[in-house]
Each structure stands twice: as C-alpha cells, then as structure tokens.
Amino acid sequence: MSRKPHLKNGVLQADLCIIGAGSGGLSVAAGAAQMGAAVVLIEKHLMGGDCLNTGCVPSKALIAAAHAAQAQRSGARFGVAPVEPQVDFAQVMAHVHGVIAGIAPHDSVERFEGLGCTVIQAAARFTGPGEVEAGGQRISARRFIIATGSRAARPPIPGLAETPHLTNETLFELTELPTHLAVIGGGPIGLEMAQAFRRLGSAVTVLERATILPKDEPEAVAVVRAALVAEGVRIIEGAAIARIDPGRITLSDGVLEPSHILVAAGRQPVVEGLGLAEAGIAFTPRGITVDAGLRTSNPRAFAIGDCAGGPQFTHIAGAHAGIIIRRVLFGLPAKTDYRALPWVTYTDPELAHAGLTEADAPGCKTLIQRLDGNDRAQAEGATEGLIKIVLSPKGVILGATIVAPGAGEMISLWGLAIQKQMKIGAITGVTFPYPTLSEVGRRAAGAWFTPALFGPKTRFFVGLTQRFLP
Numbered sequence: 001m002s003r004k005p006h007l008k009n010g011v012l013q014a015d016l017c018i019i020g021a022g023s024g025g026l027s028v029a030a031g032a033a034q035m036g037a038a039v040v041l042i043e044k045h046l047m048g049g050d051c052l053n054t055g056c057v058p059s060k061a062l063i064a065a066a067h068a069a070q071a072q073r074s075g076a077r078f079g080v081a082p083v084e085p086q087v088d089f090a091q092v093m094a095h096v097h098g099v100i101a102g103i104a105p106h107d108s109v110e111r112f113e114g115l116g117c118t119v120i121q122a123a124a125r126f127t128g129p130g131e132v133e134a135g136g137q138r139i140s141a142r143r144f145i146i147a148t149g150s151r152a153a154r155p156p157i158p159g160l161a162e163t164p165h166l167t168n169e170t171l172f173e174l175t176e177l178p179t180h181l182a183v184i185g186g187g188p189i190g191l192e193m194a195q196a197f198r199r200l201g202s203a204v205t206v207l208e209r210a211t212i213l214p215k216d217e218p219e220a221v222a223v224v225r226a227a228l229v230a231e232g233v234r235i236i237e238g239a240a241i242a243r244i245d246p247g248r249i250t251l252s253d254g255v256l257e258p259s260h261i262l263v264a265a266g267r268q269p270v271v272e273g274l275g276l277a278e279a280g281i282a283f284t285p286r287g288i289t290v291d292a293g294l295r296t297s298n299p300r301a302f303a304i305g306d307c308a309g310g311p312q313f314t315h316i317a318g319a320h321a322g323i324i325i326r327r328v329l330f331g332l333p334a335k336t337d338y339r340a341l342p343w344v345t346y347t348d349p350e351l352a353h354a355g356l357t358e359a360d361a362p363g364c365k366t367l368i369q370r371l372d373g374n375d376r377a378q379a380e381g382a383t384e385g386l387i388k389i390v391l392s393p394k395g396v397i398l399g400a401t402i403v404a405p406g407a408g409e410m411i412s413l414w415g416l417a418i419q420k421q422m423k424i425g426a427i428t429g430v431t432f433p434y435p436t437l438s439e440v441g442r443r444a445a446g447a448w449f450t451p452a453l454f455g456p457k458t459r460f461f462v463g464l465t466q467r468f469l470p
Contacts, residue, residue: 011131028321125278147305184264
C-alpha cells in the first residue's frame with residue numbers, strides 16, 4: 001500500500017509531485033503510488049489530458065465512424081451495391097463522446113485517489129527549486145515530474161487570430177457537419193481529419209505550405225495522397241496563405257470560401273505559467289531542456305512527454321514514464337532511446353513507420369514489396385500499399401515503413417527487430433499465418449537473399465548435391 005502525502009507546517013510533503021494528468025503523468029502516478037511512493041498529482045483541466053479528451057481517443061472514434069460510412073460506398077468491387085450513407089452527425093459525435101466517457105473512469109480522480117494519490121485540480125507553479133503551489137496549497141517533494149503536454153500551434157498567418165477556427169481542442173465540440181472544411185496543415189492530424197470529414201460528407205481542402213507527411217518515405221506518402229484524392233479530398237501542396245478572414249482564405253493564387261477552418265499545423269509544448277525560471281529549469285520554445293534520462297537543469301525535476309522537447313506521441317510519453325519509474329523509484333540507469341520509434345498516420349490505408357528512413361541512413365540498402373503481390377490484399381481488394389525496409393550494408397534492419405490497411409498493427413514486429421539490431425534473415429525465419437497482409441514483410445525480406453539464392457553458385461551446389469545425396 002502506498003504512503004500518503006502528509007502536511008508539515010502547512011506544506012504537503014510527498015515523494016513525487018507530478019504536474020499534468022495526461023498519458024505520461026498518469027502512468028507515473030499509477031506506477032509510483034502502487035509501488036509505495038507518496039504521490040501528489042496536479043491537473044488544472046481534464047484528467048486524461050489531450051489524448052483522452054481532444055486527441056487520440058476522439059479522433060480514432062471519429063475515424064471509425066467515417067470508415068463505417070465509407071464501407072457503404074465501396075461495395076461495388078465485391079458485387080455489393082454501393083449506397084450513399086445517411087450520416088447523422090449528432091449520433092457520430094455521440095459515439096465519439098461515448099468512447100471518451102467509457103475510458104474516462106480509468107483516468108479519473110476517483111481512481112487515482114483510490115490508488116493512494118493526492119489529486120489537486122488546479123494550476124501548478126514552482127515557487128522555488130523544491131516547492132510548487134497549486135490551488136493555495138504548497139507542495140514539497142523529493143522529485144518533481146513535469147508532464148504538461150502540448151497544444152495546437154497557431155501559425156503566424158495574418159487574420160488567423162481574429163478569425164474563428166477549430167483546433168483539436170474544439171473540433172469534437174462541433175454539433176453540425178461542416179459543409180466545406182479547410183484544413184491548414186498536411187501532417188498526420190490534418191490528413192486523418194480531412195479523410196474522416198470527407199467520408200462523413202464534408203467537402204474538404206487541405207492546405208500544406210510544403211509537402212504532406214514530410215517525415216515519411218515518399219513512396220508511402222504517394223499511396224496515401226492518391227487514396228485521399230480518389231475520395232475527393234483536395235490537397236494543395238506548396239500553398240501560400242496570404243490572409244485568413246471569416247469565411248475566406250486568400251491564397252497567393254486564389255481564394256477559398258470554407259464554412260469551417262481546422263488548424264492542424266503542428267504542436268507547441270505547454271511551459272508557460274509554470275514558474276520554471278524560479279525553479280531553475282531551463283526551457284526553450286521547443287520545450288523543457290532535458291538530458292537523456294529526462295532530468296532537467298534542476299536535478300530534482302524531470303520532464304516527460306510532449307513538453308520535454310522530443311517526439312510528440314502518446315506512446316513516447318508512456319515510454320518516458322517507464323524511464324522515470326526506473327530512475328526515481330529504483331535508482332536504476334535508464335535513458336531515452338528513439339532508434340525504433342514508431343509512429344502511425346491513421347488514414348485509410350494507414351501509414352506506419354519505425355526507425356530510420358532512407359534519407360536518414362546514407363549508404364543504406366532498401367527493399368520494397370508492394371501489396372498487389374499479397375494474396376490477402378487481393379482478396380480484400382486493398383492492393384494499393386507497400387512495405388519498405390531500410391538495411392545496413394550488412395543486412396541489419398534500420399527502419400521500416402508500411403502503408404496498408406492495419407499497418408499500425410504490423411509495425412511493432414519491425415520495431416522489435418530494429419531495437420534488437422536484428423538482421424533481415426531473422427524475419428525470413430519467422431512463419432507468418434496465411435493469408436495475412438503481414439506476409440508482405442517476409443516476402444520483402446526474402447528478396448534480400450534472392451540474388452544469392454538463385455545465382456550460379458547455388459545452382460552449381462544443388463546440382464552437385466543431387467549427384468551424391470542418397
């Protein structure tokens with residue numbers, strides 16, 4: 001059973017004070033409390049943070065509804081008459097909020113108080129290197145964990161600040177389906193929501209100042225781009241937005257008149273108002289400065305998740321929580337390792353990646369296998385996709401990209417291979433169930449050995465053994 005924080009001279013004493021009850025903060029709090037630490041957990045807004053309330057959970061629930069709508073349109077290739085779905089947007093949003101409500105108890109104040117945490121629902125601010133104030137209560141702790149996350153960045157476009165617009169924080173409050181949604185930003189969030197709203201019945205235009213999904217392999221991005229365009233999403237790359245006004249976006253070469261504007265142009269860490277300077281914690285516009293073990297310039301304070309200036313993914317916040325548990329509770333060495341970092345763009349098809357891209361690894365070798373050679377893909381009518389594997393010259397797996405239905409479910413195998421520095425031969429030795437889309441990876445791996453396996457030396461050796469083997 002965990003020890004409880006206790007008052008001493010009006011100051012709440014704890015082993016850990018965690019600021020932010022999003023994915024990372026909750027993971028640390030749950031683990032630490034159940035392992036016997038005295039934990040204070042501070043959250044100024046909603047328990048569960050961005051992921052539960054305005055990010056991963058509602059967006060994937062919306063995508064699921066959009067997938068159901070699209071399925072009604074796409075049956076012709078199977079001999080099933082297509083129909084235009086009748087979308088009840090109010091019911092779609094009820095589904096989204098029902099999913100949030102179903103998960104919320106796991107992240108609730110009641111659950112964490114039941115685990116032994118002292119939960120304070122107020123804004124936190126450091127008053128010195130070893131003390132925080134929240135809701136009129138002073139808290140002293142042996143260690144502080146800052147897990148304040150990030151928010152949608154607003155690009156410096158003239159007129160944007162004065163024009164009503166949506167971000168992920170307000171998108172799921174919509175009560176009516178937009179007639180024409182303009183999405184500013186061609187990253188994962190922008191493209192996921194663009195496809196979802198198009199499938200639900202909105203006209204959608206994506207405005208990207210450079211190219212969409214710039215961190216991903218170009219071959220995979222081309223598949224996603226083609227899929228969205230085929231569904232009617234208008235994508236303008238190299239878009240130069242001169243000005244935004246209510247109901248009007250002025251481009252360098254034209255004008256759009258959307259009913260709604262969604263800004264999905266990146267994220268910025270939440271660091272303001274925390275009194276970081278008073279605590280001796282260094283930070284920049286990119287986030288709080290941390291070492292490989294997530295310690296800040298204040299040796300008693302750590303930062304995890306989006307606010308720590310690194311990759312901004314919920315699963316990274318979870319991984320950071322594991323590092324903190326090992327370091328702070330057990331005194332074990334632990335540090336960040338992004339070699340096998342996975343990410344997924346939840347379009348249809350999904351685009352999943354782990355490790356290095358070809359551009360990241362000069363002198364690498366690559367293997368590409370397209371889905372049209374996969375039996376399950378043929379059966380599903382989903383042949384537009386591929387796997388691309390990045391290898392060292394000696395065949396060590398450095399990176400993998402998959403664009404396919406359910407690619408996010410397939411990428412973990414490759415993340416493990418990258419993490420363990422496996423050679424490509426390890427994949428060829430795995431027996432995959434048939435017929436599955438995952439077999440495309442084994443087939444790609446086999447291509448590494450094809451030149452030698454079917455070359456003249458092999459033919460000579462086989463001919464020789466056939467003469468002498470009984």
